[in-house]
Amino acid sequence: MEADSSLQDRVPRKRRKMQRVTMMDVAKLAQVSPSTVSLYLRKPAAVSPAAGQEIARAISTLGYVPNLVAGGLAAASSKVVSIIVPSIRNAFFAETVSTLQAELAAEGLQVILGHSEYGEDQEEALVRTALSWAPAAVVLTGLSHSTGTRKLLQASGVPVIEMWEIGGKPIDMAVGFSHPQVGASAARHLLSKEGRSIAFLGARMQEDHRAAKRASGFAEEAKRAAEHVTCEIINHPGAATVEAGSLLLSRALQQIPDLDGIACSNDLIALGALFECQRRGIDVPDRIAVVGFGDLDFSASCIPSLTTIRPSGDLIGKEVARLILAGIHGEHPTGASRIIDTGHVLVERRST
Amino acid sequence: MEADSSLQDRVPRKRRKMQRVTMMDVAKLAQVSPSTVSLYLRKPAAVSPAAGQEIARAISTLGYVPNLVAGGLAAASSKVVSIIVPSIRNAFFAETVSTLQAELAAEGLQVILGHSEYGEDQEEALVRTALSWAPAAVVLTGLSHSTGTRKLLQASGVPVIEMWEIGGKPIDMAVGFSHPQVGASAARHLLSKEGRSIAFLGARMQEDHRAAKRASGFAEEAKRAAEHVTCEIINHPGAATVEAGSLLLSRALQQIPDLDGIACSNDLIALGALFECQRRGIDVPDRIAVVGFGDLDFSASCIPSLTTIRPSGDLIGKEVARLILAGIHGEHPTGASRIIDTGHVLVERRST
DNA sequence: AGAATTTATCGTAGCGCTATTATGGGCGCA
DNA sequence: TGCGCCCATAATAGCGCTACGATAAATTCT
Numbered sequence: 117m118e119a120d121s122s123l124q125d126r127v128p129r130k131r132r133k134m135q136r137v138t139m140m141d142v143a144k145l146a147q148v149s150p151s152t153v154s155l156y157l158r159k160p161a162a163v164s165p166a167a168g169q170e171i172a173r174a175i176s177t178l179g180y181v182p183n184l185v186a187g188g189l190a191a192a193s194s195k196v197v198s199i200i201v202p203s204i205r206n207a208f209f210a211e212t213v214s215t216l217q218a219e220l221a222a223e224g225l226q227v228i229l230g231h232s233e234y235g236e237d238q239e240e241a242l243v244r245t246a247l248s249w250a251p252a253a254v255v256l257t258g259l260s261h262s263t264g265t266r267k268l269l270q271a272s273g274v275p276v277i278e279m280w281e282i283g284g285k286p287i288d289m290a291v292g293f294s295h296p297q298v299g300a301s302a303a304r305h306l307l308s309k310e311g312r313s314i315a316f317l318g319a320r321m322q323e324d325h326r327a328a329k330r331a332s333g334f335a336e337e338a339k340r341a342a343e344h345v346t347c348e349i350i351n352h353p354g355a356a357t358v359e360a361g362s363l364l365l366s367r368a369l370q371q372i373p374d375l376d377g378i379a380c381s382n383d384l385i386a387l388g389a390l391f392e393c394q395r396r397g398i399d400v401p402d403r404i405a406v407v408g409f410g411d412l413d414f415s416a417s418c419i420p421s422l423t424t425i426r427p428s429g430d431l432i433g434k435e436v437a438r439l440i441l442a443g444i445h446g447e448h449p450t451g452a453s454r455i456i457d458t459g460h461v462l463v464e465r466r467s468t
Numbered sequence: 469m470e471a472d473s474s475l476q477d478r479v480p481r482k483r484r485k486m487q488r489v490t491m492m493d494v495a496k497l498a499q500v501s502p503s504t505v506s507l508y509l510r511k512p513a514a515v516s517p518a519a520g521q522e523i524a525r526a527i528s529t530l531g532y533v534p535n536l537v538a539g540g541l542a543a544a545s546s547k548v549v550s551i552i553v554p555s556i557r558n559a560f561f562a563e564t565v566s567t568l569q570a571e572l573a574a575e576g577l578q579v580i581l582g583h584s585e586y587g588e589d590q591e592e593a594l595v596r597t598a599l600s601w602a603p604a605a606v607v608l609t610g611l612s613h614s615t616g617t618r619k620l621l622q623a624s625g626v627p628v629i630e631m632w633e634i635g636g637k638p639i640d641m642a643v644g645f646s647h648p649q650v651g652a653s654a655a656r657h658l659l660s661k662e663g664r665s666i667a668f669l670g671a672r673m674q675e676d677h678r679a680a681k682r683a684s685g686f687a688e689e690a691k692r693a694a695e696h697v698t699c700e701i702i703n704h705p706g707a708a709t710v711e712a713g714s715l716l717l718s719r720a721l722q723q724i725p726d727l728d729g730i731a732c733s734n735d736l737i738a739l740g741a742l743f744e745c746q747r748r749g750i751d752v753p754d755r756i757a758v759v760g761f762g763d764l765d766f767s768a769s770c771i772p773s774l775t776t777i778r779p780s781g782d783l784i785g786k787e788v789a790r791l792i793l794a795g796i797h798g799e800h801p802t803g804a805s806r807i808i809d810t811g812h813v814l815v816e817r818r819s820t
Numbered sequence: 821a822g823a824a825t826t827t828a829t830c831g832t833a834g835c836g837c838t839a840t841t842a843t844g845g846g847c848g849c850a
Numbered sequence: 851t852g853c854g855c856c857c858a859t860a861a862t863a864g865c866g867c868t869a870c871g872a873t874a875a876a877t878t879c880t
Contacts, residue, residue, distance in 0.1 A: 136623070150831095151830055152828085152829055154867065154868060154869090155829085163829080181599050183541075183602065184601055185601060186865065187866080187867050189835045189867070190834080190867040204566050205566050214557050218583060218585075230573065231566060248533055249578070250535065272533075358766040359769045384765060395771065413709050414710040417710040417743055418743060419743050419746055490835095490836060491836065492836080500860085503859070504860075506837065507838090507859085519859080536837095540837090542838040542839075542865055543838055
């Protein structure tokens with residue numbers, strides 16, 4: 117059990133031996149060479165059934181757990197995918213990460229998670245550590261990154277996937293949808309419901325570039341549609357929460373007394389706006405129509421049920437996984453297939 | 469040509485060289501030995517300021533990114549913490565993971581994420597892969613695990629922290645709170661509001677043991693309090709969503725016509741119940757009082773604002789991080805300090 | 821049958837880094 | 851002036867595994 121550390125000068129150098137069972141042990145027990153064990157673990161079909169069985173038995177007898185760290189070093193690429201999102205607390209990204217993790221786990225890939233908190237410098241630091249793991253791929257959120265981040269990634273040669281946004285030039289590959297188009301869809305929908313004084317309620321738009329793009333897409337569509345339409349963009353500097361939604365609606369009503377339609381950059385904000393309307397006795401959708409974004413858990417069930425734009429976070433996760441796995445299997449997508457548009461869907465419910 | 473290699477093994481084997489800049493390159497440029505670079509990276513104070521500066525310059529000139537895989541192999545323990553939660557989509561765990569990730573990142577530790585989806589076998593598989601990374605610690609959710617999982621972890625010698633639950637015998641360390649006590653608190657609160665026909669609305673309780681424990685704590689407290697109190701536990705087999713909350717409330721009213729108080733195993737369920745009451749014109753809290761669990765984003769802002777029990781997921785994250793970091797710094801907590809009770813707080817609002 | 825393949829298995833050199841011991845030069849103290 | 855001691859730095863031996871070629875054995879082709 118324990119080694120006395122006092123009277124041992126036998127061997128030239130004592131090195132901490134921690135790993136209990138190594139591939140070598142398995143090989144000995146199975147009476148094959150370590151290479152064969154390694155081969156069996158990676159491509160079971162390449163070894164004879166007899167040897168395979170013997171190895172499998174040895175593995176289970178010894179309770180062998182492969183050391184992926186050593187494997188990653190030897191193979192010069194570890195079975196890890198690094199994912200960097202602004203915040204996992206955000207239900208959008210939670211969904212994507214969850215799907216992605218599940219898809220990758222099925223192929224034996226691990227997910228390493230990082231939160232940039234919408235900070236480019238923080239993101240760069242995360243990318244740096246991510247690359248320290250020689251990951252099979254790096255997944256980032258959005259297309260806006262510091263030049264340092266881009267350089268690091270380009271120099272590394274690791275496949276990079278930017279998700280949740282398309283419409284710019286990706287570092288390598290991109291999976292997502294156009295945020296200006298989402299804003300435009302929301303505007304068109306409100307205008308189709310006779311909206312004439314409309315507003316976009318967003319949060320943290322100074323940092324959340326994607327929300328800002330939805331807002332500008334919204335404003336542009338409103339401007340394009342008709343000149344007798346007034347349109348405002350209202351930002352809450354803090355996080356996108358239900359409470360922020362209530363505050364934003366109050367501010368919107370103050371600025372635009374005849375407000376008749378709002379689009380929110382997040383369903384949580386929309387829910388807060390809905391609550392605020394309820395408090396003030398404002399009828400939704402008769403007096404004010406509300407469009408959200410995200411189609412979160414509660415959006416179909418709230419009162420009134422929320423018209424919202426569904427970005428399909430799980431589809432993004434699936435597509436990202438597909439690209440990563442294709443890359444691992446040697447198929448490197450080229451040209452237009454390096455950018456995947458997952459689109460968006462406007463789900464019409466009672467709030468408009 | 470060059471195929472003649474029978475009796476001369478002069479030419480060393482060609483190995484794919486992928487890493488662009490290694491520690492060796494840095495050492496050369498800085499005119500010190502690789503050991504010194506390594507030492508500088510790990511304990512900057514141990515090298516002379518002159519050498520340190522030289523090394524720092526070399527690192528930035530070359531754009532050196534340390535290879536943590538190699539480091540992990542040499543050090544026999546990687547700078548990785550593996551976290552396994554049922555689902556990151558659940559706002560509770562998202563909060564904890566987010567906090568934990570931030571705290572650990574500050575100390576240079578990476579988070580590897582896995583989702584068990586409330587399955588013990590799936591959890592065991594995740595633990596197995598987790599251990600392949602020789603992680604600095606493994607974090608699990610709850611105290612219920614397969615015997616295989618327990619064995620694997622015990623045999624590995626890796627620090628293990630079980631979070632979000634205490635009250636049983638942890639594998640190694642635990643940070644969380646007592647779920648039966650949460651249920652009891654909810655029951656006491658409802659009873660203090662003159663509740664006489666109360667119910668616990670839960671989801672997925674066949675798999676979510678912690679929710680089940682809250683339910684049984686609730687029922688026991690109700691039974692203990694008075695015999696003229698009727699108490700039911702109602703389960704929805706699917707996920708804990710707002711919609712499930714509406715369904716559960718409907719079922720509760722069917723089973724208990726004079727229902728006057730409910731506790732929900734999750735604020736989403738509570739919100740659904742609130743919506744259903746609104747739809748049916750049932751006054752909350754006058755006719756039915758509602759207690760939630762989680763104190764989610766919307767709980768303070770909904771109508772009526774939700775009385776709920778706050779489990780402080782971020783505090784759990786912080787404490788878990790503290791234990792892990794203590795372990796890394798060599799301080800191994802012993803005895804009672806291996807179990808940390810983060811408690812719970814009942815936040816009284818308008819719904820009761 | 822002998823040559824030319826194919827197939828299954830083995831031997832071994834690192835992957836890039838850290839831990840440990842070894843070394844040498846500067847310093848205090850007598 | 852000399853002795854030991856400490857501190858900064860260097861040398862060295864792996865960590866456990868995979869890739870790459872080599873080798874032996876089995877198979878097919880002339």
